[in-house]
Amino acid sequence: GDSVTQMEGPVTLSEEAFLTINCTYTATGYPSLFWYVQYPGEGLQLLLKATKADDKGSNKGFEATYRKETTSFHLEKGSVQVSDSAVYFCALNQAGTALIFGKGTTLSVSS
Amino acid sequence: DAGVTQSPTHLIKTRGQQVTLRCSPKSGHDTVSWYQQALGQGPQFIFQYYEEEERQRGNFPDRFSGHQFPNYSSELNVNALLLGDSALYLCASSSGDGYGYTFGSGTRLTVV
Numbered sequence: 744g745d746s747v748t749q750m751e752g753p754v755t756l757s758e759e760a761f762l763t764i765n766c767t768y769t770a771t772g773y774p775s776l777f778w779y780v781q782y783p784g785e786g787l788q789l790l791l792k793a794t795k796a797d798d799k800g801s802n803k804g805f806e807a808t809y810r811k812e813t814t815s816f817h818l819e820k821g822s823v824q825v826s827d828s829a830v831y832f833c834a835l836n837q838a839g840t841a842l843i844f845g846k847g848t849t850l851s852v853s854s
Numbered sequence: 855d856a857g858v859t860q861s862p863t864h865l866i867k868t869r870g871q872q873v874t875l876r877c878s879p880k881s882g883h884d885t886v887s888w889y890q891q892a893l894g895q896g897p898q899f900i901f902q903y904y905e906e907e908e909r910q911r912g913n914f915p916d917r918f919s920g921h922q923f924p925n926y927s928s929e930l931n932v933n934a935l936l937l938g939d940s941a942l943y944l945c946a947s948s949s950g951d952g953y954g955y956t957f958g959s960g961t962r963l964t965v966v
Contacts, residue, residue: 786958787897789956832897844898
């Protein structure tokens with residue numbers, strides 16, 4: 744079945760550092776890809792999404808490009824802030840079906 | 855515009871008991887999905903309701919059941935609670951196309 748694999752965490756960075764969180768997927772067909780963020784004690788918030796190959800999703804300085812040839816959707820940010828500290832989840836779904844999540848990557852940013 | 859509302863926010867139950875969690879979807883959404891998130895893990899899909907019917911189900915035992923009402927709100931019921939059922943239960947609503955999910959803040963269930 745479809746699945747998502749994320750890099751193991753935690754990721755610890757200093758403020759203004761460059762961030763990359765790797766995500767690869769296995770799926771039949773052409774899934775949509777998502778990044779969600781979860782702050783402590785809260786539910787999930789959609790960070791960005793891409794629905795077809797070569798699409799770039801972006802939001803709040805975060806970007807990810809849907810790479811069908813490498814089945815990847817890596818999350819990047821050029822300069823992280825302390826407020827970006829959270830757990831990040833990569834996810835996919837096919838039309839009309841449930842979201843399938845990776846295990847999550849914890850990001851900790853220090854000042 | 856209210857998003858997804860879940861209740862209660864926290865509860866503690868004893869092993870063997872039954873629990874009901876509730877979810878009100880975002881306005882305009884007609885599909886509700888439930889997820890279980892164990893500590894340090896990603897959310898695992900339990901089931902999805904659309905037009906008051908279970909449309910899709912994940913790999914969860916029959917102890918987990920649900921219901922959707924005509925106003926699109928939903929309940930998740932778990933019978934014969936086990937210690938391993940302790941988790942954050944998330945409700946997500948969408949408009950049926952399967953792409954625009956909105957999540958609630960979750961219900962933290964602790965089984966003792």
